[in-house]
Amino acid sequence: MNTKRLTEKNMDEAAAILRDGGLVGIPTETVYGLGANGLNEEAVAHIFEAKGRPPDNPLILHIPDASWLERYCKDIPLTAYKLADAYWPGPMTMILRRKDIVPDAVTAGLDTVGMRCPAHPLCRAIIDAAGVPVAAPSGNTSGRPSPTTAQHMLEDMDGKIDAIVDGGPCSVGVESTIIDLTDTPARLLRPGGITLEQLEAVLGEVAVDPAVTRLMGAGEQPKAPGMKYRHYAPKAPVTVVTGDPQKSAEYIASHAAPEDGIICFDEFLPLFTRRSETRPVMDLGPAGDKEEQARHIFDALRSFDHTSVPAIWAQCPDATGIGLAIANRLNKAAGFHIIRV
Template identity: 35%
Template sequence: MTTTDSSPQHVHAELLCANEANIQHCATALRHGQLVAFPTETVFGLGAAVTQLAAIQGIFKAKGRPSEHPLIAHVAPGAALTGWVAEVTPTMQKLIDAFWPGPLTLVVPKGERMPLEVTGGQNSVGIRCPSHTVAIALLKATGVPVAAPSANRFGKVSPTRASHVLAELGDRIPFILDGEVPEVGIESTIVSLLNDQPAVLRPGAITAAQIEAVLGVPVKTHGEVSKTPNANPRVSGALEKHYSPDAKVWVLEASELEALPVQYKTLCVGWTDGFLAQADALRELHADVLVEALNNNASDVAKALYATLRQADQLACKQVLFEKPEETAQWEAVNDRLKRASA
């Protein structure tokens, strides 16, 4: 089944600061079947209580998201998982102890209480415990898991500011809970525990090597998994083209900047001296070239990535020239998002 009606709901989102009263108000709204956008340490999510099937369907409608794309269920620290997952295995418990609250989603067999509407019709569910204080307070107050993909139109750039959510979904959802800017900035690592060997289905801030260190067993990297995508459960953020701004995204080495014809307003984004020097030279030749310098650190680039892609659209750029990251585990998640944004 596929949701095709993505027309506005003729509402105007209420932007609420994250104080105790507003968190309780939003928790009540979730329990009564309304949608609430809220911050996590990764990106802003668009939440519905998993017990409210009409609200879950409302997520797909608001985003224009196909309903076979599974959602991730978010739980509070220490929340009972009985019924929501089939079993908390020793492997699952090790990862919970090591990485929750935090940006790690575990894909496990679903429990009888978890609706198929959340899982995209699959018998597995992605579940995680976010570390953002506002998300934790909201989940505790709601009292049930909250299904929440990123709070943006399907396939577009994920939001890392409440203003991003308001601009994109403000006419489709009733509440946006504001809070501190997400400290990670890209979506969680997704690891599957459905088979004997754990496998990273989507790279994020937590690497396969970190998971291996906790479990003491080999973990399939995302690169290995991507060679046999049809053998894995469907998960969020796995489409070839995703996280895409309106501007065309190019991922280039510094040496490739010289050869690229600049015919439109262009934003060059880099973090090493060589790339930024070439970008500055390009700016001297073309008045419609802008340069954005980021810190030369994978975590800092990840945190700034989506806001930078959105900035390109706000500046009416036709293209964004991104520096090609290193091919290392630390940069894997940034490489993954840029690859999909530029597809």
């Protein structure tokens, strides 16, 4: 298959491919998504084939605005519209009761479905032009770091899908927050660009699912993407070091082998680069700027796949604000191999 590289000028072509059952890489503000017509079971099955994705890992339906919710969901609580008013379009997915029109392939057989209205205007325009909800997980091979540029996605999907629409680099850099509104209290299933604190500002009490901070067991079924399996992982094993930034940097410096790769905050680059001019070191961003860290985390993890590093050591921010999402992605990349200092 020849994968076309499209731009906003080719929006109608991308929409037609989706409507007709093809696969298209679409830009969002979080990461690039691998999109298919969410009402076409055969097209959705091709997503799983292209990614090598486990069939019990549900997908998210992307819609252009909140008015589409009633087409695909039932028993919609008032809180869904309150959250939509506050944070849509934006990096937030709501788990709601699904209608029968939504195929089992999208929901992994669950009676719920994840719904999201992305903030990227080109993404919404493509969905609106297609006239169908777009099922779209991150556009990477299953388990690898998510793509935040069209080039990242081409590395994994070139020749496997019909087209990729280049909408520039993603502004958030980590996948959407997933909040389950079928539970009482509402339950955070995956942290992302909308923080726990922002959800609490609208909903009051929010429970945090244990899968946010640990691996799910073999017998547990995920209600949302990214909960059960090792995700976001480069080829080399990752060790996450969390705690005071100065102490975590010093710990890595004293324990990492000379040939190991390093992901660190801006302030500690000299600590690693002065010891070896050839050691691969990736800059995560300033220790105090978590939004910048979120934009760089997947690029940092991916970059080491172009090197021969035997292991990767990563500094990790605290879990407040979007730091919870960054820590979640790093910890999953490391298989929850975490050292606290």
